[in-house]
Amino acid sequence: MDAEAYDRWYETPYGRWVGQREVALLLEELAPRPGETVLDVGCGTGFFTRALAAATGGPVTGVDLDTDWLAYARRRSAAGVTYEAADARSLPYGPASFDLVVSITALCFIEEERAAVGELLRVARRRVAIGLLNRRSLLWLQKGRRGGRNGYRGARWHTVREAAGLLAGLHAGRTRVRTALHLPGGGRLARAMDRLWPRWLHTGAFILLVADLPGAAAASSGGDE
Numbered sequence: 001m002d003a004e005a006y007d008r009w010y011e012t013p014y015g016r017w018v019g020q021r022e023v024a025l026l027l028e029e030l031a032p033r034p035g036e037t038v039l040d041v042g043c044g045t046g047f048f049t050r051a052l053a054a055a056t057g058g059p060v061t062g063v064d065l066d067t068d069w070l071a072y073a074r075r076r077s078a079a080g081v082t083y084e085a086a087d088a089r090s091l092p093y094g095p096a097s098f099d100l101v102v103s104i105t106a107l108c109f110i111e112e113e114r115a116a117v118g119e120l121l122r123v124a125r126r127r128v129a130i131g132l133l134n135r136r137s138l139l140w141l142q143k144g145r146r147g148g149r150n151g152y153r154g155a156r157w158h159t160v161r162e163a164a165g166l167l168a169g170l171h172a173g174r175t176r177v178r179t180a181l182h183l184p185g186g187g188r189l190a191r192a193m194d195r196l197w198p199r200w201l202h203t204g205a206f207i208l209l210v211a212d213l214p215g216a217a218a219a220s221s222g223g224d225e
């Protein structure tokens with residue numbers, strides 16, 4: 001799929017809902033502080049990179065393997081956002097280079113996902129947030145089975161337990177999982193239910209796995225959780 005077609009999906013009624021919901025959950029859990037540095041790994045067309053830049057006002061870097069998508073992301077982003085070609089499995093940054101590190105629905109396309117998770121944790125100083133797709137969701141039944149349809153083709157879907165397991169044995173500090181997008185469709189019912197759904201019922205199609213790096217929890221402000 002070309003970058004423009006991918007990004008245009010976020011402007012369809014359904015795509016807008018998905019994008020807004022995922023960004024809202026990401027920002028709620030990331031709780032960025034003004035001026036913090038952010039790295040977005042597997043940034044694609046920069047949809048989340050742009051949202052992060054708008055939320056933090058600080059320097060945001062997006063990395064991806066796809067240079068065409070990076071070129072598109074560069075054209076669409078404001079000053080203060082930098083894009084670089086890099087592999088999530090071997091990031092070209094030193095330890096603790098960024099306050100916050102995110103990766104949204106990119107690890108589902110990376111075979112060596114544990115290596116990538118290790119890299120996200122290595123280059124982060126305060127918090128890491130990883131977006132994945134939930135195999136125990138209605139969206140999986142609709143779009144994920146038999147290799148996946150459209151943009152989901154080839155994606156690996158995780159259970160919440162599998163997602164949490166990606167951090168097991170790593171130097172991840174305090175961790176938690178949230179999910180969103182419980183009912184597909186994005187209509188009024190889906191929007192309402194997403195707000196009312198019990199947090200412990202992890203049936204949302206979008207999994208957000210969050211790690212507060214060791215030492216970061218003590219330094220967090222009260223708004224974090």
Ligand SMILES: C[S@@+](CC[C@H](N)C(=O)[O-])C[C@H]1O[C@@H](n2cnc3c(N)ncnc32)[C@H](O)[C@@H]1O
Binds near residue numbers: 041045069106
């Ligand atoms: C489904 S797109 C997600 C893009 C963006 N994060 C979003 O949610 O709109 C997955 C992205 O992961 C990137 N990707 C796949 N393998 C990668 C790797 N090893 N290192 C960096 N990026 C990778 C792809 O090029 C693609 O842009």
